[in-house]
Amino acid sequence: xxxxxxxxxxxxxxxxxxxxxxxxLRSLAIAIAIPLSINLTIIFLFGSGRKYxxxxxxxxFPTLWFVHLASLGSSFLMGLAAWLLWADGxxxxxxxxxxxxxxxxxxxxxxxxxxxxxxxxxxGFVFCVLHFGTLFLCYLRFKKVNPFAKDLVKLCxxxxxxxxxxSFKLMYL
Numbered sequence: 001x002x003x004x005x006x007x008x009x010x011x012x013x014x015x016x017x018x019x020x021x022x023x024x025l026r027s028l029a030i031a032i033a034i035p036l037s038i039n040l041t042i043i044f045l046f047g048s049g050r051k052y053x054x055x056x057x058x059x060x061f062p063t064l065w066f067v068h069l070a071s072l073g074s075s076f077l078m079g080l081a082a083w084l085l086w087a088d089g090x091x092x093x094x095x096x097x098x099x100x101x102x103x104x105x106x107x108x109x110x111x112x113x114x115x116x117x118x119x120x121x122x123x124g125f126v127f128c129v130l131h132f133g134t135l136f137l138c139y140l141r142f143k144k145v146n147p148f149a150k151d152l153v154k155l156c157x158x159x160x161x162x163x164x165x166x167s168f169k170l171m172y173l
Contacts, residue, residue: 024087027083027086027087028080028083031079031080031082031083031086032076032079032080032083033079034079035075035076035078035079035105035108036072036075036076036079038075038105038109039071039072039075039108039109040072042109042112042113043068043071043072043112045113046112046113046116046117047064047068047112047116048116048117049064049067049116049117050117051116051117051118051119052064052115052116052119055170055173056173057173058169061166061169062162062166064116067112067116067163068112070159071108071111071112071159073159074108074155074156074159074160075105075108077152077153077155077156078101078104078105078108078138078152078153078156080149080152081138081142081146081149081150081152081153081156082101082149084146084148084149084152085097085101085141085142085145085146085149088145088146089145090141090142090144090145090146090149093144093145094141094142094144094145096137096141097138097141097142097145100134100137100138100141101138103134104131104134104135104138107127107130107131107134108131108160110124110127110131111124111127111128111131111163111167114127115167115170121167121168121170121171121173122167122171124167124170125164125167125168125170125171128160128163128164128167129164131160132157132160132161132164135153135156135157135160136157138153139153139154139157
């Protein structure tokens with residue numbers, strides 16, 4: 001087998017800073033757009049919340065628009081945290097970080113249809129507990145790689161903890 005002769009006058013093509021920046025921005029946009037678009041789709045398909053509107057709730061229960069806005073915010077923050085982890089090579093260093101992230105995205109879209117449309121608070125509570133556990137595992141993995149990503153996950157943990165309490169209280173209304 002013949003080898004390709006090396007030519008010392010030809011240098012490998014260097015990537016410019018602007019090319020790297022464009023690639024980074026493109027990957028950031030994708031990392032944020034995917035969970036946001038999934039969450040928006042679920043909100044438009046199942047977000048009417050007729051059952052949620054019809055029950056008498058305590059004053060501290062969130063309004064429907066706040067539930068949707070906070071869910072979108074949580075999706076944005078988790079997409080950003082996942083991108084930060086990916087940019088630091090964390091999905092390779094923490095082999096279970098990507099499956100945990102995918103699991104938490106999947107669990108995050110289940111609460112709206114279960115509780116707001118079908119009125120199944122007990123099942124919503126179970127999924128919130130699972131979602132919180134998955135998010136906590138993401139937190140543990142993310143903190144090993146990127147401290148800022150870890151802090152973003154903390155905000156999402158607070159939101160899911162609040163939804164868990166709301167789901168628990170909905171079981172007894």
